Amino acid sequence: MDDFERHGIGVVTGRDACARALRSPELTSDPGSGSPSVLLRDGDGHARVRGVLREIIAGLEPLPAPVRTGIEAVVDGLGSSLDLVRDFARPVAGLVTAAVLGVDLDDVFLDHLERTTANLDVFGGADRAGQASAFRLAVQLSRTPAGPGGLTALRAAHSAGRLDEDELALNAVVLAHAAYENSLNFLACAGLELATSGPRSVRELVTTVCPARYVLRFGPDGPLAVSLADGLPFGLGRHACPGSGVALAEGDVALTALARHLEPGCEVRDVVWKTHSVFHGLAKAVVTRSGNR
Ligand code: HEM
Structure with a gap:
C-alpha cells in the first residue's frame, strides 16, 4: 500500500485526466485549514497573493547577469569529483532563491528550507519538525533587513494593504x-541524467525528471493526488508554476556549464534517492570526471 492509499487519498493519472482535474472548478487546493499560503487556497485570496508573487518573480525575467555569472562561478569552482546535490544543485538553487528574495541565505537557512519539504500539508500536516522549520524561517525572514527584491516587495505589498500580516509572514x-x-531536485536529477545519458534540452530534462510528482486537490469525494509525471512538470491551471521561466533559465545556465565540465566523460557512484512521495529528488550522487582537459 502506498502513502496515498494509506492516507485515503485517491490518485489521478494520465495526461488528459490530470489536465482536466487541474482545470476543474470542482477541485480546490484549499484543504479547509484557512492557510494564508498561496498554495493552499483558491478564489480571490489566491489570485491576490499570486499576483504579488508573480510581480516579484518577473524581476528575475530574464535572469539578471549577476545571477547567471554566479551560477557559472559555482560550476567553475567544481573539482574533478563532486556531489551533484551538495556541490552543484544546492549552491545554484540557493543562489537563485537568495536573488528571488533579495537577501543572503546561509547553509542553516537552506537546511531548514529542505526540512519544510514535508510540511506542505501533504498528509495532513503531521510533520512537526517541518512545521517548526517553516515557523523558524518565517520569524527569521520577518527580522531580516532586505535590499531590493522579493522580501522588500512583500513588505511593500503589506504596507499597501495587498497582503495581511499572516500572508506576508508565510508567503515569504x-x-x-x-x-x-523543486529547483534543487531538478538540477541534481538533471545533472545525473547528463552524466549518464549525455546532452538533452532543459525542457526535455524537466519533463523526464518531473521533480514535483503530484499536486494535491480536494473534491466532493475527498482528497486527490494529481500526477504531473505524464508531461506536466510545472502543473496547469490556476496554480501552475509562476516561476517556470526562472526555473528553465536557471537550469539552462547551470546544466550547460555542468555539461561542459563533464565533457571529458565521467563515472557516477553513491547514488542515494530521497523517499518523499511528492518531491522526487536525490540525496546524493557523486560524479568523478575522467580524463584531463
Ligand atoms: C524545476 C523547478 C520547478 C518546478 C518543477 C516547479 C513546479 C511547480 C508546480 C508543479 C507548482 C504547482 C503546485 C500546485 O498546483 O499545487 C508550482 C507552484 C509554484 N511555484 Fe514552481 N516549480 C519550480 C521552480 C520554481 C521557481 C524557481 C519559482 C520562483 C522563482 C517557483 C515558484 C512557484 C510558486 C510561487 C508556486 C505557487 C503558485 C500558486 O499556488 O499559485 N517555482 N511549481
Missing part, C-alpha cells in the same frame, strides 16, 4: 521554498 517562506526545493 512559501516563495523561498517554491524557488528552492
Whole structure:
C-alpha cells in the first residue's frame, strides 16, 4: 500500500485526466485549514497573493547577469569529483532563491528550507519538525533587513494593504521554498541524467525528471493526488508554476556549464534517492570526471 492509499487519498493519472482535474472548478487546493499560503487556497485570496508573487518573480525575467555569472562561478569552482546535490544543485538553487528574495541565505537557512519539504500539508500536516522549520524561517525572514527584491516587495505589498500580516509572514517562506526545493531536485536529477545519458534540452530534462510528482486537490469525494509525471512538470491551471521561466533559465545556465565540465566523460557512484512521495529528488550522487582537459 502506498502513502496515498494509506492516507485515503485517491490518485489521478494520465495526461488528459490530470489536465482536466487541474482545470476543474470542482477541485480546490484549499484543504479547509484557512492557510494564508498561496498554495493552499483558491478564489480571490489566491489570485491576490499570486499576483504579488508573480510581480516579484518577473524581476528575475530574464535572469539578471549577476545571477547567471554566479551560477557559472559555482560550476567553475567544481573539482574533478563532486556531489551533484551538495556541490552543484544546492549552491545554484540557493543562489537563485537568495536573488528571488533579495537577501543572503546561509547553509542553516537552506537546511531548514529542505526540512519544510514535508510540511506542505501533504498528509495532513503531521510533520512537526517541518512545521517548526517553516515557523523558524518565517520569524527569521520577518527580522531580516532586505535590499531590493522579493522580501522588500512583500513588505511593500503589506504596507499597501495587498497582503495581511499572516500572508506576508508565510508567503515569504512559501516563495523561498517554491524557488528552492523543486529547483534543487531538478538540477541534481538533471545533472545525473547528463552524466549518464549525455546532452538533452532543459525542457526535455524537466519533463523526464518531473521533480514535483503530484499536486494535491480536494473534491466532493475527498482528497486527490494529481500526477504531473505524464508531461506536466510545472502543473496547469490556476496554480501552475509562476516561476517556470526562472526555473528553465536557471537550469539552462547551470546544466550547460555542468555539461561542459563533464565533457571529458565521467563515472557516477553513491547514488542515494530521497523517499518523499511528492518531491522526487536525490540525496546524493557523486560524479568523478575522467580524463584531463
Ligand atoms: C524545476 C523547478 C520547478 C518546478 C518543477 C516547479 C513546479 C511547480 C508546480 C508543479 C507548482 C504547482 C503546485 C500546485 O498546483 O499545487 C508550482 C507552484 C509554484 N511555484 Fe514552481 N516549480 C519550480 C521552480 C520554481 C521557481 C524557481 C519559482 C520562483 C522563482 C517557483 C515558484 C512557484 C510558486 C510561487 C508556486 C505557487 C503558485 C500558486 O499556488 O499559485 N517555482 N511549481
